[in-house]
Amino acid sequence: MRIDILTLFPEVFDFFNHSILGKAKEKNLLEINAVNIRDYSLNKHKKVDDYPYGGGAGMVMAPQPTIDAIKAVKKNNPGKVIFLGPRGKTFNQEEGKRLAKEENLIFLCGHYEGIDERIYNYIDEEISLGDFVLTGGESAAIPIIDAIVRLVPGILKNEESYKDDSFYNGLLEYPQYTRPIDYEGDKVPDVLISGHHENIRKWRRLQSLLITKERRKDLFDEVELTKEDKKLLKEHYSVHKAQCIVHSEKEDFSCDEN
Template sequence: MNIDILTLFPEVFKIFDCSIIGRAKQKGIVSINIHNIRDYSLDKHKKVDDYPYGGGAGMLMKAQPIVDCIRSVKKKSKGKVVYLGPRGKTFNQEVAKRLANENELIFLCGHYEGIDERARKCIDEEISLGDFILTGGEAACIPIIDSICRLVPGVLSSKISYEDESFYGGLLEYPQYTRPEIFEGESVPEILLSGHHENIRKWRRLKSLEVTRKYRYDLFKKVQLTDEDKKLLRKK
């Protein structure tokens, strides 16, 4: 997958040189290219913002640097342009799975009070991280790209690595344990030490259902319970 990020603060994205995403980049599974919107400003001081017409607080990103940056990147990428802004639908795991199927993506990070409306003609989709205010699109872009890259084949060690994680199948993840077997008087559940894979699978499924029902009932209500799910819950 090839990802292009358009931003005023390229240094923020050094985080993608670390950990799982960093290793995926080294292997050539994922390519992340950072483009400084400021480089496309026609202003001699490389100014990219100005006061909004009609008055109001703050500064607005000018259309020209944004549009020229997008058009330059589009010469090499056919990816859809995704703007991180408040008008978009809230990002979730289903959106992550959809975007992970793309070969190329271009992310535009807004800043200040947003972007000149005339730059929107170059945007294909808008995504919001949630109903709260961030300093800039960079803060939203990082978790969104991280979430997408984890679903790209080869980034994680196996398909099971992400299919068992919270939200992938609409449920929160089951409780997990590692060594030592006993910590401060608390033992690892006996079933996890049994070696009986089918019983462990059922236990994990039940715990996922219970944890989701307890902590995120809004998610639990949306789950299509299987006959096995109903049986497990009845036994409990």
């Protein structure tokens, strides 16, 4: 995959030269280029913004350097131009999976009070990181690009690494443990050290369901439960209810009835 990022601060994207994505770049599985929009300004001071017509606070990114930068990158990258701005659809895992199928992408990072409206003629789609304001599109570009490229085949050593991620299948991820087995009396669940792979799989699925139901009910309500899911939940709550009765007899009223 090739990604070009049009930005006023290319040094920010040194982030992608490290860790897993840095290794992917070394193996030529991924190409990420940070392109400085200022390099395309015809202004002798390399100015890229100006005051808005009609008045108002702040500055607006000018069309000439931004559009010329897009045109220049398009000569070698035929991908979609994605603007990181507030009008766009909020980014999520499904959007990440969709964009990970592209071979080429171009991201435009906005700044100041926004971009000249005429620049939209050269933009294919707009994506927002969320309903809040950042100082620049660079802050949004890093997590969005990171989320996309890790889904590209070959970037991660094991495809299961992202298939078990939170949100990939609509659920939050199950709990994870590593050594030691016992840390200050807090032990790893027996099932995870049993060596019984099917029981481990079922436990992890149940935990994902329970955690999502507890912490992100909105996500849980959208999940289409399988027959196995319903059985796991039914068995869990049957045991849980029995435990509640035992606790009540012992005058332990901390049991959660849910």
